[in-house]
Amino acid sequence: DGGITQSPKYLFRKEGQNVTLSCEQNLNHDAMYWYRQDPGQGLRLIYYSQIVNDFQKGDIAEGYSVSREKKESFPLTVTSAQKNPTAFYLCASSNRYQETQYFGPGTRLLVL
Amino acid sequence: QKEVEQNSGPLSVPEGAIASLNCTYSDRGSQSFFWYRQYSGKSPELIMFIYSNGDKEDGRFTAQLNKASQYVSLLIRDSQPSDSATYLCAVANTGGFKTIFGAGTRLFVKA
Numbered sequence: 608d609g610g611i612t613q614s615p616k617y618l619f620r621k622e623g624q625n626v627t628l629s630c631e632q633n634l635n636h637d638a639m640y641w642y643r644q645d646p647g648q649g650l651r652l653i654y655y656s657q658i659v660n661d662f663q664k665g666d667i668a669e670g671y672s673v674s675r676e677k678k679e680s681f682p683l684t685v686t687s688a689q690k691n692p693t694a695f696y697l698c699a700s701s702n703r704y705q706e707t708q709y710f711g712p713g714t715r716l717l718v719l
Numbered sequence: 720q721k722e723v724e725q726n727s728g729p730l731s732v733p734e735g736a737i738a739s740l741n742c743t744y745s746d747r748g749s750q751s752f753f754w755y756r757q758y759s760g761k762s763p764e765l766i767m768f769i770y771s772n773g774d775k776e777d778g779r780f781t782a783q784l785n786k787a788s789q790y791v792s793l794l795i796r797d798s799q800p801s802d803s804a805t806y807l808c809a810v811a812n813t814g815g816f817k818t819i820f821g822a823g824t825r826l827f828v829k830a
Contacts, residue, residue: 642820647727649807649820650763697762706751706811708818710762 610634611711613698618716620685620692628683628714630698637703639681643667644695644713653696656681657703685716693718723810725821733829738795740824742808745789752784752791753809756802757823763807767793798828 611632620626632639638657642650652665656675670689675681681700685692695715699708722745732738740754751770755763769775769782769791781794791810795802805823 647822649723649822652817706818707753707765707768708809709765710755713762 611698611700611709613696613711613714615714616712618714619719620716621719623687625684625686626716628685628696628698628716630681630683630711631679632681632698632700632711633679634700634702634709635678636700636709637678638701639675640699640701640708641665641671641673641681641683642697642699644697650697653683692716723808723819723821725806725808725824727822728825729827730824731827731829732798734798734800736798736828738798738802738826738828740793740795740806740808740826742791742793742810742821743789744791744808744810744819746810746812746819747786747789748812749786749789749810751811751818752782753811753818754780754782754791754793755807755809755820757805757807759804766806795826798826800828800830802826803828 614629640655641653651667654673656662659678672684697713698711701708724743753768754766757763767782769784775782779796783792805825807823808821811818
C-alpha cells in the first residue's frame with residue numbers, strides 16, 4: 608500500500624533538547640512538506656522540498672531544520688531554539704506536477 | 720498577507736440536511752482549491768479539489784468555485800453524523816508549492 612508514515616505518534620521534549628520527527632513516503636512524490644497545527648488554527652508551513660537535496664523555508668521556519676537526502680524521506684528537527692514547540696506536526700507530499708497534497712497521520716509533540 | 724478565511728463554526732445541521740461550508744480567499748492569482756476533512760486528533764484527508772469556475776460533484780459532496788468573487792464552497796448532501804468533523808479549505812497559487820490553509824469550520828451533524 609502506498610502512503611505516508613510519520614513517527615513517533617507522540618514525542619516528548621525536554622527543555623534544551625533537539626528532537627527529530629520522521630516522515631517517509633512510498634508514493635514516489637517529488638515534493639514534501641512540513642506543517643504545524645495549533646488548536647483552533649490552520650496549518651502553517653514550516654519547510655518544503657520540491658526535489659531531493661533541495662528545500663525552502665516556509666512561513667515559520669525559525670527553530671526548525673530539515674534535510675532531504677532521499678526522495679522518500681523528509682525528517683524535521685525541532686531545535687532548542689524553538690521556544691514553543693508544543694503542537695501537532697503534519698508531513699505531506701505531492702507529485703511535482705500535481706498540487707494535491709496527501710498527509711501523514713501526524714506527530715504530537717509535547718514539552719516536559 | 721494572502722489569507723484564506725472560514726467561519727470557525729460550529730455549524731450544526733440535522734441528519735439528512737444539506738451542510739454548506741464557505742471559504743473566501745484574498746489572492747486573485749490562486750489557481751487550485753481544495754477541501755480537506757479532519758477528524759479530531761487525526762490528519763486532514765482530501766475530499767475534493769476544484770480548478771475551474773462552477774460546480775464539481777463527487778457523491779454527496781459538491782464543490783463550488785467563483786473566482787470573480789474569490790469564493791469557494793462545499794455542500795454536503797444527506798449529512799450523516801459521521802460527517803461531523805472540521806473542514807479545511809486550502810488555496811494554492813501556480814505550482815502549488817505555497818498552499819494556504821484556512822483555520823477550518825467545525826461541522827456537527829445531529830442524529
